[in-house]
Amino acid sequence: GMTLVIAMDGPSGTGKSTVARRLAESLGARYLDTGAMYRAATVWVLDREVALDDPAAIAAATDDLPLAMGCDPLGEQVELDGESVTRRIREDDVTAAVSAVSAVPALREQLVAYQRAVAEDDETPIVVEGRDIGTVVFPDAPLKVYLTASAEARAGRRHKQNVELGLPSDYDAVLASVQRRDGLDSTRKVSPLRPADDAVIVDSSDLTLEETVAAVAELAARLE
Numbered sequence: 001g002m003t004l005v006i007a008m009d010g011p012s013g014t015g016k017s018t019v020a021r022r023l024a025e026s027l028g029a030r031y032l033d034t035g036a037m038y039r040a041a042t043v044w045v046l047d048r049e050v051a052l053d054d055p056a057a058i059a060a061a062t063d064d065l066p067l068a069m070g071c072d073p074l075g076e077q078v079e080l081d082g083e084s085v086t087r088r089i090r091e092d093d094v095t096a097a098v099s100a101v102s103a104v105p106a107l108r109e110q111l112v113a114y115q116r117a118v119a120e121d122d123e124t125p126i127v128v129e130g131r132d133i134g135t136v137v138f139p140d141a142p143l144k145v146y147l148t149a150s151a152e153a154r155a156g157r158r159h160k161q162n163v164e165l166g167l168p169s170d171y172d173a174v175l176a177s178v179q180r181r182d183g184l185d186s187t188r189k190v191s192p193l194r195p196a197d198d199a200v201i202v203d204s205s206d207l208t209l210e211e212t213v214a215a216v217a218e219l220a221a222r223l224e
């Protein structure tokens with residue numbers, strides 16, 4: 001298709017979602033959160049009590065997933081079978097199970113096809129956020145941003161957020177969990193997390209959110 005796609009990949013805890021949304025908003029572009037799609041598939045699997053260590057059962061249960069994604073950068077909408085799961089997908093049990101579900105190849109093929117269809121369905125540019133957008137989903141995207149930060153910086157931000165929300169939080173435990181998810185996402189066989197050869201790497205370890213948004217907006221401005 002002719003739709004302009006900006007790919008934004010990287011691990012969690014870099015501010016990636018906020019940066020991707022702000023960028024889309026400032027460009028008048030659409031926004032697609034592919035992590036939310038894998039999370040919605042995980043909700044479907046959990047609701048059906050499918051064994052997480054049984055990839056064939058996960059593939060069978062998610063065959064033809066009734067998923068509908070909104071593309072408004074200002075308000076996320078995720079629906080499963082006509083019901084909103086926008087809040088549900090952020091709960092802890094979903095976060096804990098999503099790495100297992102997102103490793104199932106048949107499910108990935110289905111969601112990648114959906115991601116391409118969404119982009120091509122409309123000529124409005126789109127910022128697509130995930131782990132494999134620049135490497136697998138849109139290898140020809142004219143701008144690929146790989147947003148990263150040290151595990152310590154990411155764990156520090158998550159810990160601070162927890163404390164601000166009044167949630168119990170232990171920095172070392174948060175760091176261990178960040179490292180565990182990085183390990184699972186970057187060593188898996190299908191679509192491991194890695195920058196595309198032609199991605200621009202932006203390290204947000206020592207940048208504020210505003211500075212990170214500005215750095216990415218500057219890259220997008222060079223597209224015109």
Ligand code: C5P
Binds near residue numbers: 012098
């Ligand atoms: O971005 P978010 O943290 O919500 O993504 C949740 C999980 O979904 C990731 O940890 C990863 O396992 C999976 N994911 C993926 N491919 C993508 C986006 C997310 O495998 N394109």
